[in-house]
Amino acid sequence: MLHRRTVLKGALAASALPSVADAQGRDLTVVSWGGAYQDAQREVYFRPFQQATRTRLLEETWDGGIGVLRSRIASGANTWDVVQVESEELLIGADEGLFEPMDWAAIGGRDAYIPEAVNDFGVGAILYSFIIAYDRARTPTGPTNWADFFDTARFPGKRGMRKGPKTTLEMALMADGVPPAQVYQLLGTPAGVDRAFRKLDGMKADIAWFERGSQPPQWLASGEVALTVAYNGRISAANASDGRNFAIVWTNNIFTLDSWVIMKGSPNRARALEFLKFVGQPDIQATLPPKIPYGVTAKGVNEKLSPELLANLPTAPQNIGTALHLSDRFWLDNLDRLTQRFNTWVSR
Amino acid sequence: MTRGLLWVVAVLVALFLLAPIIAILPLSFSSGSFLFYPLPGLSLRWYADFFTSDFWLPALWNSLGIGVAAAGLATLLGTPAAFGLWRMKGAFRAIAMGVVLAPMVVPVIVVAVALLLAFGPIGLVATYTGLVIAHAALGVPFVVVTVLAALEGFDPVQLRAASACGAGPLRAFFRVCLPQIAPGVAAGAIFAFATSLDEVVIALFIAGPAQRTLPRQMFAGLNDSISLTTAAAAAVLVGLSVVLLLVVMWLQRRGQAAR
Amino acid sequence: MNRPALLTAPLLLFLLITFVAPIGAFLWRGVTDAEVAPVLPRTVAALVSWDGAATPDEAAFAALVADLRDARARDRETGIGSIPRAAARLNADRPGFRGLLPMTARRVEASIEGSMRDAVLAISEEWRDAETWGAIRRAGGPLSAFHGLMALDLRQDAAGSIRAVPDDQAVFRAVLMRSLWISLTVTAACLLLGWPIAWMIATAKGLPATLLLAAVMLPFWISLIVRTAAWMVLLQREGVVNAALGAVGVGPLALMMNRFAVVLAMVHILLPFMVLPLVAAFRGLDPRLPRAAASLGAAPWRVFLRVTLPLCLPGIGAGCVLVFIQALGFYVTPALLGGPNDQMLAWFVGFYATRSVNWGLAAALSVMLLAAVGLCVALYGKLAGFRRPGAA
Numbered sequence: 001m002l003h004r005r006t007v008l009k010g011a012l013a014a015s016a017l018p019s020v021a022d023a024q025g026r027d028l029t030v031v032s033w034g035g036a037y038q039d040a041q042r043e044v045y046f047r048p049f050q051q052a053t054r055t056r057l058l059e060e061t062w063d064g065g066i067g068v069l070r071s072r073i074a075s076g077a078n079t080w081d082v083v084q085v086e087s088e089e090l091l092i093g094a095d096e097g098l099f100e101p102m103d104w105a106a107i108g109g110r111d112a113y114i115p116e117a118v119n120d121f122g123v124g125a126i127l128y129s130f131i132i133a134y135d136r137a138r139t140p141t142g143p144t145n146w147a148d149f150f151d152t153a154r155f156p157g158k159r160g161m162r163k164g165p166k167t168t169l170e171m172a173l174m175a176d177g178v179p180p181a182q183v184y185q186l187l188g189t190p191a192g193v194d195r196a197f198r199k200l201d202g203m204k205a206d207i208a209w210f211e212r213g214s215q216p217p218q219w220l221a222s223g224e225v226a227l228t229v230a231y232n233g234r235i236s237a238a239n240a241s242d243g244r245n246f247a248i249v250w251t252n253n254i255f256t257l258d259s260w261v262i263m264k265g266s267p268n269r270a271r272a273l274e275f276l277k278f279v280g281q282p283d284i285q286a287t288l289p290p291k292i293p294y295g296v297t298a299k300g301v302n303e304k305l306s307p308e309l310l311a312n313l314p315t316a317p318q319n320i321g322t323a324l325h326l327s328d329r330f331w332l333d334n335l336d337r338l339t340q341r342f343n344t345w346v347s348r
Numbered sequence: 349m350t351r352g353l354l355w356v357v358a359v360l361v362a363l364f365l366l367a368p369i370i371a372i373l374p375l376s377f378s379s380g381s382f383l384f385y386p387l388p389g390l391s392l393r394w395y396a397d398f399f400t401s402d403f404w405l406p407a408l409w410n411s412l413g414i415g416v417a418a419a420g421l422a423t424l425l426g427t428p429a430a431f432g433l434w435r436m437k438g439a440f441r442a443i444a445m446g447v448v449l450a451p452m453v454v455p456v457i458v459v460a461v462a463l464l465l466a467f468g469p470i471g472l473v474a475t476y477t478g479l480v481i482a483h484a485a486l487g488v489p490f491v492v493v494t495v496l497a498a499l500e501g502f503d504p505v506q507l508r509a510a511s512a513c514g515a516g517p518l519r520a521f522f523r524v525c526l527p528q529i530a531p532g533v534a535a536g537a538i539f540a541f542a543t544s545l546d547e548v549v550i551a552l553f554i555a556g557p558a559q560r561t562l563p564r565q566m567f568a569g570l571n572d573s574i575s576l577t578t579a580a581a582a583a584v585l586v587g588l589s590v591v592l593l594l595v596v597m598w599l600q601r602r603g604q605a606a607r
Numbered sequence: 608m609n610r611p612a613l614l615t616a617p618l619l620l621f622l623l624i625t626f627v628a629p630i631g632a633f634l635w636r637g638v639t640d641a642e643v644a645p646v647l648p649r650t651v652a653a654l655v656s657w658d659g660a661a662t663p664d665e666a667a668f669a670a671l672v673a674d675l676r677d678a679r680a681r682d683r684e685t686g687i688g689s690i691p692r693a694a695a696r697l698n699a700d701r702p703g704f705r706g707l708l709p710m711t712a713r714r715v716e717a718s719i720e721g722s723m724r725d726a727v728l729a730i731s732e733e734w735r736d737a738e739t740w741g742a743i744r745r746a747g748g749p750l751s752a753f754h755g756l757m758a759l760d761l762r763q764d765a766a767g768s769i770r771a772v773p774d775d776q777a778v779f780r781a782v783l784m785r786s787l788w789i790s791l792t793v794t795a796a797c798l799l800l801g802w803p804i805a806w807m808i809a810t811a812k813g814l815p816a817t818l819l820l821a822a823v824m825l826p827f828w829i830s831l832i833v834r835t836a837a838w839m840v841l842l843q844r845e846g847v848v849n850a851a852l853g854a855v856g857v858g859p860l861a862l863m864m865n866r867f868a869v870v871l872a873m874v875h876i877l878l879p880f881m882v883l884p885l886v887a888a889f890r891g892l893d894p895r896l897p898r899a900a901a902s903l904g905a906a907p908w909r910v911f912l913r914v915t916l917p918l919c920l921p922g923i924g925a926g927c928v929l930v931f932i933q934a935l936g937f938y939v940t941p942a943l944l945g946g947p948n949d950q951m952l953a954w955f956v957g958f959y960a961t962r963s964v965n966w967g968l969a970a971a972l973s974v975m976l977l978a979a980v981g982l983c984v985a986l987y988g989k990l991a992g993f994r995r996p997g998a999a
Contacts, residue, residue: 026474029557034572042402058557061568067963074692074964077468079556095709096691158861163947208864209947211571218573222845223859337702344778346947350907357803362822364800365878368837369829371847375840383840384850425618432614444615447622453984455936457953458630458973461960465636466629485626488618517610546830548939553961563832570836570943579840582833589828 027056028271031083033258034061035214036237040291045279053274063211064164066092066335073098073264081266082275084125088166088331090259094121095332100262106273108280108298117297122259123276126233126288127295129256129314129323130167132249133230135220142227145251146175149227150199152206157226160216163209163346165338166331167254170324171229172199174252180324187330193338197345209346220246232314233292250319256326257297289313369586376579383574394580404581407565411545414476414561418483419541425484426491426540427533431521433492434499452489459486460553467554474556482550487540494539498532498603499525531603535596542592545585634977637755637970640748646693647674651747654740659765662735668724675712693746695964700753700762701742707733741765754967758975779955783975786951789866789941790934793873794881797930798923800874801881808882809889820886827879835940838872839863842944868944873934880933881926888922924990932983935976952976 030046032038038061050057060080062068066089072078085093093099099121104110110118117124132149134142143149149159149171161168173183173192176199186192200207208225210216216230217238232253238244260279262272278284285296286304293312302310310316314323379389398404429448433441451459463482464473472478502525510520526533551564560568562585569578644651649670657663678690690712697704711730719726727734734740745753745763756762756769760777763769771777808819826834841847842862852858862868896918900910916923938953952972959969 026556027558060557061572065962068961070695070964071961074695075465075468075966077464077473077554079474097688214572219844222843224844224861224863333706336698336705340702341775344776347778347950348781348948354803354807358807358819361800361804361878362819365822365826365875368834368841368875369826372837372840375847383843383845384847425621428614429618432611435611436615440612444619447619447627448615451622451626453932453980454630455938455953455973455976455980457936457938457956458633458977459626461956461966461969461973462629462633463625464960465633465966481625485622488622492618542828546832548832549957553957563830566832566836567939567943570832570839574836574839574843578836582836585830585833589830589833590825593824593828 026079026267027058028268028275029058029060029079029081030275031060031062031080033063033084033213035212036217036234036241037213037231037292037294040237040288044284044287044291048284049275049278052278053271055271057275061212063213064089069093069098069263070096078263078265080263081268082272083261083263084258085122085261086166086258087256087326087328088335090119090122090261091328091332092335093261094119098261098264100264100266100269102262103273107277112280112299113297114299116257117259119259122261123280124297125258125260125279127255127257127297127314129232129250129253129319130162130171130229131232131235131253132227132251133216133220133235133246134227134249135223136245136247138223139226142247142249144249146171147177149229150175150203152203155227158206158208158224159203160210160219160225160228160230161207162229163211165342166335167229167326168200168342169193169196169338170254170326172196174324175199180252180322183324184327184330187334193341197341200345217242217244217246220244232312233294236293236312237291251322253314253319253323254326255314255320255323256328257295372579373583373586376576376583378576381576383576383579394576397575397577398580398584401577403560403565404562404577407560407562408584410559411562414479414483414559415541415544417476417480418487418544419537421480421484422487422491422540423533423537426488426536427495429488430492430495430499431525434496435504448492449489451486456486456547456549460550463550464553473554474559476559479551479555479559479561482554483544483547484540486547486550487543490539490543491533491536494536495529495532498529498535501603502528529603531599535599535603538592538596538599542589545588545592633966634970634974636966637758637968637974638750638752640696640746640751640753640967642696643693643743643746644748646678646689647671647743647747650674650743654744654747657740657744659741659744659767660737662737663740665722665724667740668722668727668734671711671727672715672719672723675708675715679712679716692964696746696967697742699757699965699968700745701738703733704739704742707731707739737765751967754971755974757968758971779972782950782952782955785948786935786976787979789870789873789949789951790931792870793877793934794927794931796870796874797878797881798927801878801885801926805882805885806889809886809892810894823879823882826875827883831876832939834876835872835943838868838875838944842868863944864946864949866945866949869941869949872940872944873937876940877930877933880929884922884926884929885919888919888925891922892918921990925987928983928987928990932980932987935979935983 032041038059042059046057046059062083064086069083069085069089072080102119102121102123104118107123113124116127132143132146136142139155143151143155148155161171169187170183173186173196174180176195178186187196208219210219210228213231213234216225216228217234219225220228220230221238221242221244232248235246235248239246260276262269266272280298282298282300282304285298286301288294288296289305289309293309295313295315311318314320374387375383376394377390377392378387379391379393380387382388433444433448436444459482463478467473467478472481506524507520510524511517515523546563547561548563548567551559551561552567555561555564562581566578566581569575569581650667653667653670654663657667675690682689690709694705694708697708711727711734714730715727741764744765745751752763758779760772760780761769762772804819804823808816808823811819843849844859844861844863846862848862849859852860892915897910897914900914901907905913935951936953937951938957941950942954952975956969956972956976959965959972
């Protein structure tokens, strides 16, 4: 008796589930970076968009890597529509035909955005910085620059760094005394790369590698690491919402931007554009920085923000003054080679 | 003397097996957000979070739905196959048995990647169908093995007796054999369901955001930031597992009684 | 014979389509190369007779130019990026190809006066290097040893001799050894911990034995991800164990993201797979035999070594093989509890399949993994026999 019921139920479910899914087609799937950042996006972008358009939006989280996008397209198993990518991923993916061209007319026109945000295959999403963060509650006098960050004698404890060569090699060179203006020039030479890896070798045992942006604030909070590389917004968000007392060191921060792209062959291209148009409106964008202090890309947003908030953004003059601008050109040419070397180095 | 020592070690090992699971359950009832004891107070806030979030409850439903469908499919295919294997001899049986048991031993990562590449071009990635098929394949060996075990206790003479009385083979199977091995079939279905409920890797590789299962959502939660909602989800899964274990024990007792 | 075969047919067909064929097709990628030949057919043909030492002659360059022009025209028409895919495959062999091939394809579109060789060399000096051409020849397919060699940290140069890759690129032999070593450690620990509890379950009576058995069965049913989560909660910097240690003035210690945490959680997860076969073996043991040996004057350790152990050996072997096989394929637990140098073969299979378009390598690593598992299964067959498929 029991057996017959189980089988019947199973058979019914097996036949019912797929037909429901197929009939509806695939819902618009938007992929972002998780943690506090995606929480903020959900609140100011995703939910309002679903309410405004009465459609369903599915969220996914990733932790970057052009290889992920390449695999998805090449395997024919891509189920993502809109993805937030980093600057060099935008260039590489555009070059390799992984993205649909951006239909600027459909999302408000090129002039509605700041110039840095405009690309033939993507539209800027946020401006942000890689900074050093530490917990004032545990480390009253913290580091002030990258050399301090690599100084395990003066600042004992583990360091959080992002797993990958990008930003890590730049930081190692700056810690080794290379001024920001010469970092990429040096990294372009084999000797410069060797120098960066040598600097990292000295600290390898003390590094905890994070893959997701949500990990650094969490590791700081739990004392897993003493100092960490982090995305500026997530540190501020932890201070604001979890009552933490994390400090941000802006000296020689690495400044860059992320963009939204539409994956090649997406069956939801029209709705993806509708989504991008929605999140490109200055009024909507202005609600993001109060949740998490990243710069946004539509013109006319900054006038709507308070001076205190503007001072927390990576674009504030005192923050961007000493910043190293991440070179997407350099990583376009060198990402694969250096990632291979980094992965081998790190997994040994 | 030796026996006393063995007792001590055995009890310590039992504690080692149970302690981690027992340790996290009360945490899910904490009113604070820390992952250690003592608890600042008791509350159901993490369960409230579980049942109201955009992700956890749909994941639970996905897990249950996919599990039931996969178990149903595995049982539907596995029960007659077990019956066939039971009556079979020789090289073909050995080969068939090898194929049927293969999903038990092939590392699941190999299955996951192979299915990703096979299902991608035919549009089965990020569908319920794809995930149900994959989980059914993993559950099949459990059904076959359990049903075969139940058939061990079934006397084939009864089938001959039934046919002598004029019952066709199908009728004989349904009226004579199946009622006797039903507890075994049900246990097999539950094993298959539990296999699906436990499965993470294939869900990680071939499910889309709409098919997020509870284990996959837990994996993401653990990777992202461990909150006590994850502990509440763990508690829900533990509760499910205990129920399944009790049902299987009850079925096994019935199966033995039937003999 | 006929009807039983008919009854198994639907299941066998189902598994053939959804399991055997996909895995076969995936593993096939480990020994073949299919990306480059369709894009560079004439080049591959022109390189067959090449000596692999000097830069190839004008004919090879002309073939390359013709191939790239055709492929580019085709790609534009179909929208399928065959050149980037060929470049990705070549890049896995020789870093730099990802940029070199598409760039060369773009630049040779303009009509070329005179020598193709000079024109291509003017685009990039890389084309002078014999190894650049060697990579194309190696990837020419249809069969290919490249991925298999790569999975063993070996490579073939343009002249055809096989040698180890430079030390700073070698990784897979270390990963294989690591996977075997972790699995072996876990198996040994399971045997050591499983023996006493299995012995008590098998020999004790009444409630204590039932409780011990329940302590093994309950975790056995609880999801792997839950048990991994439990260990994460326990071992966190601000977790249960460190809080308890802190109360007695120790720590906090870094208990997570290391080999210790991985092995500990794996032992916890796999221990029931050791205990259950052991219990079966011990129950099958005739208690009169050790007693007889003892009454004949054998010392306890002698009784154990000469009587108990040999009698239980098949059960012990079965438990060990069962644990070892499963340990080898672990993915989730090391991913969550381990650091980057605690990852096992399974993690690298996943990595090369989804984070780096290198399915050939993922397949070759899978072949390695399956070969190890297959050996163990054969061993299990010898020890336990396939007649009784064991407890589910």
